[in-house]
Structures are given as structure tokens and as C-alpha cells.
Amino acid sequence: MEPQVTVNRTNVVTDIYTCYGIDNISYDLTSTGNPFVICVLLYMFLLLLSVITICGNLLVIIAIIYFKQLHTPTNYLILSLSAADLLVGLIVFPFDMTFTFSSCMYHENFFCKVRGSFDVSLSTCSVLNLCCISIDRYYAVCQPLTYKIKINHHAIVIMIKLSWGVSVLIGIGVMIIGKCEENCAINILITNTIAPILSFYLPVIIMLCIYLKIFFVAQTQVRSIQNTTSRSSESRGTVSKMERKATKTLATVLGVFLLCWTPFFLYLTFMPGG
Structure with a gap:
């Protein structure tokens, strides 16, 4: 059953859950869970x-x-x-x-x-x-x-x-x-x-x-360093690790930033009634 909220401004109800503490309003919450x-x-x-x-x-x-x-x-x-x-x-x-x-x-x-x-x-x-x-x-x-x-x-x-x-x-x-x-x-x-x-x-x-x-x-600079160093497999492996690390760092920074802020501004943009 959908939760129902009944508003009655003529009565004052004192037995209200903590986070619904509003004067002169009564709420009849019907739910399987516990709002408190x-x-x-x-x-x-x-x-x-x-x-x-x-x-x-x-x-x-x-x-x-x-x-x-x-x-x-x-x-x-x-x-x-x-x-x-x-x-x-x-x-x-x-x-x-x-x-x-x-x-x-x-x-x-x-x-x-x-x-x-x-x-x-x-x-x-x-x-x-x-x-x-x-x-x-x-x-x-x-x-x-x-x-x-x-x-x-x-x-x-x-x-x-x-x-x-x-x-x-x-x-x-x-x-x-x-x-x-x-x-x-x-x-x-x-x-x-x-x-x-x-x-x-x-x-x-x-x-x-x-x-x-x-x-x-940064990738261009890494390739430039690679071209000026020896062509050994060890140096190529080091450069490859640097590129992967730079990619992961950039993806992590942008990912965390967007994850934290996008929901708030999407809600601000699309919430009903402004």
C-alpha cells in the first residue's frame, strides 16, 4: 500500500515523529516501516x-x-x-x-x-x-x-x-x-x-x-620523454605505468566530483514546482 499523508490544519497533534515536528498540522502516516x-x-x-x-x-x-x-x-x-x-x-x-x-x-x-x-x-x-x-x-x-x-x-x-x-x-x-x-x-x-x-x-x-x-x-610529454630515453623494455614499461596512473588519477578526480555534486544539481533543476 502506498504511504498516505493526511493534512488537517484544524487540529493540533502532539504525538508526531521528531522530524515532522510542525505545529497546527497533523499527519496520518500509514506505512510498513517505522518513520522514526x-x-x-x-x-x-x-x-x-x-x-x-x-x-x-x-x-x-x-x-x-x-x-x-x-x-x-x-x-x-x-x-x-x-x-x-x-x-x-x-x-x-x-x-x-x-x-x-x-x-x-x-x-x-x-x-x-x-x-x-x-x-x-x-x-x-x-x-x-x-x-x-x-x-x-x-x-x-x-x-x-x-x-x-x-x-x-x-x-x-x-x-x-x-x-x-x-x-x-x-x-x-x-x-x-x-x-x-x-x-x-x-x-x-x-x-x-x-x-x-x-x-x-x-x-x-x-x-x-x-x-x-x-x-x-601530459601524454605528449610522456611520449617525448620516451623518445629521448633508451628503447629498453623497462623504460617502455615505466612510461606505460605513468600513462595508466595519470589516466586513473584524472578519472578518479572527475568521477568523485561528478558523483558528489551531480545529484544535488539535477534535483535542483528538475524538482517539481521549483
């Missing part, structure tokens, strides 16, 4: 994910700040990425635990819009920082002679400011556009299509193109 157990498992999963995210990114931030030898342009981008992910663990996950499994499932209020704004802003910031890191790696691998000239501290500061500035603007825009009473077609178009394109799909296309270019250049 599901709620507890979801809270535990988000709590564990939050702790891992906070601890991992905090270690990265402390290491980069403390060790002076890590004060490089590339590591500053990694520092910015870790700061964005740290805020995801500190803000987004607790907000999701507080609102997503309670009132935001049934109606939206100001805090639900703030939660959504933080979700979009910080996830966009992570994606844009990763895009900046790919640009940094492109110049390091494909144009090493001009790398230090083009990717200096000034350029890194501009990249970081743009990543955070664009992310904040998109998050605020999503929250403002979300306030819609009637004729919301344009608002839904912007929230569900334009915002995900700017926040995720366009940066992903840029990153894919850049990393494919890096991969092809």
Missing part, C-alpha cells in the same frame, strides 16, 4: 558527515596556514575550497537536520529559504574553487614557462574573490526569486535552469575541457 527509525538514521548520517567534513577541512586549513612552505598560489585556492567545504559542514548540514526533515518538507518559511540559499552559495563556491584549481593546473602543466607570471598571488586573490562573490550573489538571488506569490514561471526558470547552469553545469564543462587538455598534454 528512518528519521534517526538520517540525522545520524548527516551528523557523521558533518563531523568528517569539519575535521577533514579543518586539518587542511590549519596545515596550509601553519606551514610556510605551503604558502603557494595553488594551496591558497585549496585553502579557499576547504573554507567553503568547512562552512558546508558547520552550516548546511545542521540546517538540513533542523529544517529539511521537518517544516521545509511541507511548507517554506524564511529559514527554509535561508537554508536553500546557503546550500546553493556554498556548493557553488566549492565548484568555482575547483574550476579555479583546474585553471591553475592547466598553466602549471601546459604552460610551465609562463606559470609564475600568470598565476601569481594577485591573480589568485582575484580568483578567490570572484568565486565567493559570484556564489553569494547566486545564493541571494535564489532566495529573493524564491519569494513568489503568482505567475512564477520566470522565477522557476531562473531558479531551476539559469542558476544551476551558472553554478554547476558551465564550470563542469570548463573543468572537463581543461582536464582533457591537461591529459593530452
Whole structure:
């Protein structure tokens, strides 16, 4: 039998599962499972994910700040990425635990819009920082002679400011556009299509193109090294291993990235009603 949800705004029911704690609404859940157990498992999963995210990114931030030898342009981008992910663990996950499994499932209020704004802003910031890191790696691998000239501290500061500035603007825009009473077609178009394109799909296309270019250049460099070394079977085997390792590393980085972010932005794009 399909789970049924009955809403009655005239009665106040106090015996409600924890993650459905909404005043002045009663829910009649008919299911073979136990909603309370599901709620507890979801809270535990988000709590564990939050702790891992906070601890991992905090270690990265402390290491980069403390060790002076890590004060490089590339590591500053990694520092910015870790700061964005740290805020995801500190803000987004607790907000999701507080609102997503309670009132935001049934109606939206100001805090639900703030939660959504933080979700979009910080996830966009992570994606844009990763895009900046790919640009940094492109110049390091494909144009090493001009790398230090083009990717200096000034350029890194501009990249970081743009990543955070664009992310904040998109998050605020999503929250403002979300306030819609009637004729919301344009608002839904912007929230569900334009915002995900700017926040995720366009940066992903840029990153894919850049990393494919890096991969092809790296392959060319490996073949060049192979041609300048001896033709022994040992050297050919070493080069072959290098090529396989580069391929696996690139596939792993892009695969994990797409696996983590694609479901969220697909949901943001195709969720009913915006």
C-alpha cells in the first residue's frame, strides 16, 4: 500500500515523529516501516558527515596556514575550497537536520529559504574553487614557462574573490526569486535552469575541457620523454605505468566530483514546482 499523508490544519497533534515536528498540522502516516527509525538514521548520517567534513577541512586549513612552505598560489585556492567545504559542514548540514526533515518538507518559511540559499552559495563556491584549481593546473602543466607570471598571488586573490562573490550573489538571488506569490514561471526558470547552469553545469564543462587538455598534454610529454630515453623494455614499461596512473588519477578526480555534486544539481533543476 502506498504511504498516505493526511493534512488537517484544524487540529493540533502532539504525538508526531521528531522530524515532522510542525505545529497546527497533523499527519496520518500509514506505512510498513517505522518513520522514526528512518528519521534517526538520517540525522545520524548527516551528523557523521558533518563531523568528517569539519575535521577533514579543518586539518587542511590549519596545515596550509601553519606551514610556510605551503604558502603557494595553488594551496591558497585549496585553502579557499576547504573554507567553503568547512562552512558546508558547520552550516548546511545542521540546517538540513533542523529544517529539511521537518517544516521545509511541507511548507517554506524564511529559514527554509535561508537554508536553500546557503546550500546553493556554498556548493557553488566549492565548484568555482575547483574550476579555479583546474585553471591553475592547466598553466602549471601546459604552460610551465609562463606559470609564475600568470598565476601569481594577485591573480589568485582575484580568483578567490570572484568565486565567493559570484556564489553569494547566486545564493541571494535564489532566495529573493524564491519569494513568489503568482505567475512564477520566470522565477522557476531562473531558479531551476539559469542558476544551476551558472553554478554547476558551465564550470563542469570548463573543468572537463581543461582536464582533457591537461591529459593530452601530459601524454605528449610522456611520449617525448620516451623518445629521448633508451628503447629498453623497462623504460617502455615505466612510461606505460605513468600513462595508466595519470589516466586513473584524472578519472578518479572527475568521477568523485561528478558523483558528489551531480545529484544535488539535477534535483535542483528538475524538482517539481521549483
